[in-house]
Amino acid sequence: MKAFIKIFLLCLLPAFSMAQIDPTWGYVTAQQADSLKRSVQTEKNDTLKMAAYRSLGFYYQDIKRDSGLYFHEQQLALAKKLNRKLWQADAYSQAAYILNGLGNLMKSYEYFSEAMKLAEDEKNESDNWRPWVFSNSKNSHEARIAILGMNYQMMGNLWVSLGELEKYKASLQEALKLGESINNGKVVYVSSRGLAFAMSPDSALLFLKKSIETGTKAGYNRVGFSYLFIARFYGQKGMWDSAITNAHKAIARFWADKELVGLPLAYNGFSAIFLGQNNKDSSLFYAKKTIETAQLIGTPDAELVVAYSRLSTVYNLNNDKDNAYKYESLAYKLNDSLKNARITNLTEYQKFAFNEQLRLKKLDEEKTAYANKMNMLGLIALLSGIMVVALILYRNNRQKQKANTVLESTLTNLKSTQSQLIQSEKMASLGELTAGIAHEIQNPLNFVNNFSEVSNELISEMVEEVDKGNTEEVKTIAKDVQQNLEKILLHGKRADAIVKGMLQHSSSGSGKKELTNINALADEYLRLAYHGLRAKDKTFNAAMKTDYDETLGLIKVIPQDIGRVVLNLITNAFYAVTERKKQQPEGYEPVVSVTTKKINDRIEIHVEDNGTGIPQKVLDKIFQPFFTTKPTGQGTGLGLSLSYDIVKAHGGELKVNTTEGAGTIFTIELNANG
Numbered sequence: 001m002k003a004f005i006k007i008f009l010l011c012l013l014p015a016f017s018m019a020q021i022d023p024t025w026g027y028v029t030a031q032q033a034d035s036l037k038r039s040v041q042t043e044k045n046d047t048l049k050m051a052a053y054r055s056l057g058f059y060y061q062d063i064k065r066d067s068g069l070y071f072h073e074q075q076l077a078l079a080k081k082l083n084r085k086l087w088q089a090d091a092y093s094q095a096a097y098i099l100n101g102l103g104n105l106m107k108s109y110e111y112f113s114e115a116m117k118l119a120e121d122e123k124n125e126s127d128n129w130r131p132w133v134f135s136n137s138k139n140s141h142e143a144r145i146a147i148l149g150m151n152y153q154m155m156g157n158l159w160v161s162l163g164e165l166e167k168y169k170a171s172l173q174e175a176l177k178l179g180e181s182i183n184n185g186k187v188v189y190v191s192s193r194g195l196a197f198a199m200s201p202d203s204a205l206l207f208l209k210k211s212i213e214t215g216t217k218a219g220y221n222r223v224g225f226s227y228l229f230i231a232r233f234y235g236q237k238g239m240w241d242s243a244i245t246n247a248h249k250a251i252a253r254f255w256a257d258k259e260l261v262g263l264p265l266a267y268n269g270f271s272a273i274f275l276g277q278n279n280k281d282s283s284l285f286y287a288k289k290t291i292e293t294a295q296l297i298g299t300p301d302a303e304l305v306v307a308y309s310r311l312s313t314v315y316n317l318n319n320d321k322d323n324a325y326k327y328e329s330l331a332y333k334l335n336d337s338l339k340n341a342r343i344t345n346l347t348e349y350q351k352f353a354f355n356e357q358l359r360l361k362k363l364d365e366e367k368t369a370y371a372n373k374m375n376m377l378g379l380i381a382l383l384s385g386i387m388v389v390a391l392i393l394y395r396n397n398r399q400k401q402k403a404n405t406v407l408e409s410t411l412t413n414l415k416s417t418q419s420q421l422i423q424s425e426k427m428a429s430l431g432e433l434t435a436g437i438a439h440e441i442q443n444p445l446n447f448v449n450n451f452s453e454v455s456n457e458l459i460s461e462m463v464e465e466v467d468k469g470n471t472e473e474v475k476t477i478a479k480d481v482q483q484n485l486e487k488i489l490l491h492g493k494r495a496d497a498i499v500k501g502m503l504q505h506s507s508s509g510s511g512k513k514e515l516t517n518i519n520a521l522a523d524e525y526l527r528l529a530y531h532g533l534r535a536k537d538k539t540f541n542a543a544m545k546t547d548y549d550e551t552l553g554l555i556k557v558i559p560q561d562i563g564r565v566v567l568n569l570i571t572n573a574f575y576a577v578t579e580r581k582k583q584q585p586e587g588y589e590p591v592v593s594v595t596t597k598k599i600n601d602r603i604e605i606h607v608e609d610n611g612t613g614i615p616q617k618v619l620d621k622i623f624q625p626f627f628t629t630k631p632t633g634q635g636t637g638l639g640l641s642l643s644y645d646i647v648k649a650h651g652g653e654l655k656v657n658t659t660e661g662a663g664t665i666f667t668i669e670l671n672a673n674g
Contacts, residue, residue: 033059050078050087057094063261063297069098086127086140089118089147097154100161112155119148142182149178149187156194163626163638169198185220193226205233224253224262228269235273243273264294264303271310280314287311305335369404376400392462392481396455399485402492409496447491451484458484515554516562522548522594522605525567533574542577542590549596552603555672557650562668565643565654569607569666570594572639575630576611576664583612603672610663619658 033056040052053075060068076091096111118124125140137143152175159168172194179187192211196204208230212223227250234243247269254262271286290307308331315324376397458481465473526544533540570592577590595606614622614629621627625641647654651671658664 046078046082050075050082050084053078054087054090054094057091057098061094061098065098065102069095069102072098084127085118085121085124086143086147089115089124089144089151092118093147093151093154096151097157100154100158105158105161108158112151112158115147115151119144119151137182137184142184145178145182146184146187149175149184149191152178153187153191153194165198169195172198185215185217186222189215189220189223189226193229196229201233201236205230208233222253222257222259224250224257224259224266227253228262228266231266231269231273235269235276238276240273240277244270247273260293260297263297264290264307267293268303268306268310271307275310275314280317283310284314287314305331308334372404392459392478396459396481396485399488400452402489441495444491444495448488448495451488451491455481455484455488513556513558516557516559518552518555518557518562518603518605519548519550519596521559521563522546522566522596525563526570526592526594529567529570529574533571533578537578540574540578542574542592545591545593547593547595549598549603552596552598552672555603555670557670561646562650562670565646565668566594566605566607568639568643569668572666573607573609573611573664576609576613578611580611598672601672603670605668605670606665608663608665613660613662613664614656614658615660619656622656623654 036052036056040049040056043049043052053071057068057071057075060071072091072095076088076095079085079087079091092111092115096108096115099105099108099111122144125144127140137146152171156168156171156175159165159171172191175187175191176195179185179191189211192214193208196207196211199207208226212226215221215223215226227246231243231246231250234240234246247266250262250269251266254260254266267286267290271283271290274280274282274286287307287310290303291311294303294307308327312324312326312328312331315321315327380397458477462474462477462481465477523546526546530542530544573592577592581588581590591610593606593608595604595608597604597606618627618629622629623640623644625638627641644654647668647670653667653669655667655669656664657667
């Protein structure tokens, strides 16, 4: 069967040369892709090479993403060389789609943004080479609108990865609006199909049917995925005949359109339908066919996980325990690797969200730096005629520059520190952590500012004494200025030392395990979390208790990752006691305790609070991604899920013991030997 499918795929279309290239395909066979790769090596015409890279990028987009990204970036490089703006926009957009699938969300966002800028500029309609390439557009204007629409549609996938469902819906609605404005079948179809998943099941079913109608009416027939999703909806409702009918239509379209990436999904659908009808033999047949087809054409691994799991289920029903265990193990291993990939995706999103916040902050910092620079230049110009005073001002200026350098270094290091600490929430804890760190460095920075202001006043007095000829008073004032500058340097170094100390726990690091003082790590993050919450809410207060086992020694862990876990648990504990204080303002004293213990070859870190506790009915869900008990806007449901995965990756356990209305204890168990 596998050999027959391979031969069939290779015979779908004949091979061709670069001279025959038509970049409107987007979907080519393996034979055509191999032919293009050979031809592009010797082709001298950059324009044809650019078009070939685009087609190769489409071919590999969903079956081998690294290769797809490479070819679209080659398309982008040639488009820049040839100054073809619409081709650049298309390359950015397609590469961004692949980067999202690879988990590089920050770079995906940057590429989507670049595509948006190029596609929104009407001047780029002058790029009129083969505009029909872009979703069968009739002219350069339609090509630009089509690229912009598809960019909005594919950017919706990025918002799904980030859990921003409202932005996903808004992005697809904008894509649909643009597609309808130029009657572009592809843009209308894919955006309509995507919007279906933002609706209730019944509404989604109607919208999927409408997407087929609107797409074909506008001249776009690649509607296989809509038929497949309709089949799934009917299957969930137990309407087996309708499910089978639509699944057959999906397979027919996939073959007709050479959209082979959809075949494993369709075969998986058949397997599910037949299992629902208790037709175990047919379910087994289509699950195996899913695996054969997926491995042959290289589709994403998620469908293989489903197929392996279903084979295990069917073999269990047939009392074939050996095969059931075999496929259950395959599903578990593959799903575990996909789970690790999802953790990487979320980490990239935290970096992306932090950079967006920092960009706005940097604008204000630049304005402040510019004003300071103007003041300094005015002061130097005023005293440039007096050699002795100029020397003092020069030294003072150098000290100020050192102080500014310390401040700039602090802010730069703060960026690195915060980008690691915001794992616990999307950006909800950023303000708390920033305030905690600011508390640590506020005093030395206040000293720097105060002594700088006093020095400026002393210099003004010195100028007056110079004019009077009072040499002794000038020397006295100069000595005071010198002492102030020494204090500025001292406190600047103090601030720098504080930041460096914090960076030992919060810098990006190598991602490798290091010998770490767990007691010091826990105490550091307890203090940061407390000061962060105090900075946000001056009324917040809670007793903090610590009991550290001094026999722990140094434990081999990834300190940045374990630090994120401890910080998340402490922040949650403070939130719980704050909520209980609101419910019980009289006679209740909030307490958060952090304890470490060594038991044989294991160590335990306990974070305990006497807060609201966790309801038993949701206790089994707290480690699931995106589940939260906090009100909308106050929590993302990512913190405990990521914490659980980080502890698991260290070979440990994250446990919870709670009593509703009385408090909660989270326990991190780790191997003392790393």
